[in-house]
Amino acid sequence: MTEYRLSGAELEAAFQTRVDDERRIEPKDWMPDAYRKNLVRQISQHAHSEIIGMQPEGNWITRAPTLKRKMILLAKVQDEGGHGLYLYSAAETLGASREDMIEALHQGRAKYASIFNYPTLTWADIGMIGWLVDGAAIVNQISLQRTSYGPYSRAMIRICKEESFHQRQGFEILMALAAGSEAQKAMAQDALNRWWWPTLMMFGPHDSESAHSAQSMQWKIKRKSNDELRQDFVDQTVPQADFLGLKIPDPELRWNEDRGHYDFGEIDWDEFWTVVSGNGLCNRERLARHRKAHQDGKWVREAMRAYEEKRRARAA
Amino acid sequence: MTGRRAHGRGHPGRAAALFEFALALGDDALVLGQRLSEWCGNAPFLEEDLALANVALDCIGRANLFYRYAAELDGEGRNADQLAFLRGSREYRNLLICELPIGDFAFTMARQAMVDTFNLPYLKRLARSTDPRIAAIAAKAAKESRYHLQRSREWVLRLAGGTGESRAKIQSAFDALWGYCPEMFEMTSGETALLKSGVSVDRAAMKADWERAMKAVLAEAALEAPEGKWTISGGRNGLHTEHHGYLLAEMQSVQRAWPGLEW
Numbered sequence: 387m388t389e390y391r392l393s394g395a396e397l398e399a400a401f402q403t404r405v406d407d408e409r410r411i412e413p414k415d416w417m418p419d420a421y422r423k424n425l426v427r428q429i430s431q432h433a434h435s436e437i438i439g440m441q442p443e444g445n446w447i448t449r450a451p452t453l454k455r456k457m458i459l460l461a462k463v464q465d466e467g468g469h470g471l472y473l474y475s476a477a478e479t480l481g482a483s484r485e486d487m488i489e490a491l492h493q494g495r496a497k498y499a500s501i502f503n504y505p506t507l508t509w510a511d512i513g514m515i516g517w518l519v520d521g522a523a524i525v526n527q528i529s530l531q532r533t534s535y536g537p538y539s540r541a542m543i544r545i546c547k548e549e550s551f552h553q554r555q556g557f558e559i560l561m562a563l564a565a566g567s568e569a570q571k572a573m574a575q576d577a578l579n580r581w582w583w584p585t586l587m588m589f590g591p592h593d594s595e596s597a598h599s600a601q602s603m604q605w606k607i608k609r610k611s612n613d614e615l616r617q618d619f620v621d622q623t624v625p626q627a628d629f630l631g632l633k634i635p636d637p638e639l640r641w642n643e644d645r646g647h648y649d650f651g652e653i654d655w656d657e658f659w660t661v662v663s664g665n666g667l668c669n670r671e672r673l674a675r676h677r678k679a680h681q682d683g684k685w686v687r688e689a690m691r692a693y694e695e696k697r698r699a700r701a702a
Numbered sequence: 703m704t705g706r707r708a709h710g711r712g713h714p715g716r717a718a719a720l721f722e723f724a725l726a727l728g729d730d731a732l733v734l735g736q737r738l739s740e741w742c743g744n745a746p747f748l749e750e751d752l753a754l755a756n757v758a759l760d761c762i763g764r765a766n767l768f769y770r771y772a773a774e775l776d777g778e779g780r781n782a783d784q785l786a787f788l789r790g791s792r793e794y795r796n797l798l799i800c801e802l803p804i805g806d807f808a809f810t811m812a813r814q815a816m817v818d819t820f821n822l823p824y825l826k827r828l829a830r831s832t833d834p835r836i837a838a839i840a841a842k843a844a845k846e847s848r849y850h851l852q853r854s855r856e857w858v859l860r861l862a863g864g865t866g867e868s869r870a871k872i873q874s875a876f877d878a879l880w881g882y883c884p885e886m887f888e889m890t891s892g893e894t895a896l897l898k899s900g901v902s903v904d905r906a907a908m909k910a911d912w913e914r915a916m917k918a919v920l921a922e923a924a925l926e927a928p929e930g931k932w933t934i935s936g937g938r939n940g941l942h943t944e945h946h947g948y949l950l951a952e953m954q955s956v957q958r959a960w961p962g963l964e965w
Contacts, residue, residue, distance in 0.1 A: 683746025
């Protein structure tokens, strides 16, 4: 560790100045412990979301309806795994280990995006995840490209590019359904009815209720508030739903000329907290599945380590 | 599938044989790719989720190319997706080794090592096919298989040289799979017919080299070469294992439930 000649308060002031000047914080720079902790929490949660998110989409890899769709979906789920990898690496620059982060996930100490606790019931759900869920993720992540921590910011720039591609692919699935038979249109509408509200919940509680928001905004870990991001998402998505000929399941949704934004109804916060607290439709299954894959793979990881140790011993 | 009316270039019998040939190669690749894709999200660690998905993608991409060519030759005018999603198990022509369930990681890697050890030299020869479409697909696929083989071979060495548990698992995987390998060297009558014009490759002639290569890997890994006294085959005649029907039922479910639509 570097020895610092400055006092804690001076260091903290210098740090905040650096953040305020929009200069990135890098792994070897001094940072407040709480900043480090907050980032590890947020980045690992983000990484876990990518990894758990592989499950609902992976649920349709073996059933994708055409060869092209199968390849696109498989490549997409693979990209999500890749995002998980960059993010775990970004968190590792802060001193967290991947094994510890996975353990925290398995013990329920670390969260992941609640949206992935909803099931993918039909093929149209794969379109909805691309269009809505990736669309919401992009709205969130675009602002994170300028997040104050360098490795996180760079990971987000790379991830955003791929997510935009995924969102277009999701939209394209829905365009095919929207241009298809009555059964396909109904499948798309049913999927929108089920995914719309959970997607709005992805932006988190109202700003007034958000536990980490104020500090994260000051440190520029977060750049826009939950409610601002949610509004951005609604504004960009309503015209796209119109284009698809799908009806957003919100009777209160209407354009507000004065605000220059869409007004929309209130989220069912009981449902939000039910899912966040672990009691959504798939919370238990998602974690159980991840634990099982990890457990089933233990002998492989052990074999790999043992093999490397033997090889190193021979080389020595 | 004898008696199928086929059109296309040249002699009608040749087009039918070429259709069957491309179709069987497509089936091998799709069924193995489908199996490999089951690992996505279930692998022992994240890097391996990505790597197995890569190999699966190569297989499915390869299947798509072979099917597209087969579709052009098809007497019934089906497209690639109809060939993949609307044929039943008895019409599928894949090798049985491709359809066996993924088993544990050792089983998957042992199968992959056996198939890759066959595929690389096979595809390199097929890349010199007198049929330019087959040759082009094979040339692309050979490049992918070189990487697949490098990976599967390394995994065999790692698992064999890892722990007692991993060693036992990889050994029993080879033992369980060995009898499915001779089918890779069986020639169909169509392949034999296409051999004369230099379109297909003599699989039977590759057997000795394959055995030598496999035994060399097994020896390097200090594993025992399984006894070659049993053989199970039938895939090329549409006689599959009981697993095959489930694989197709899952893979084809959307197309079967809503036939004739665009997705």
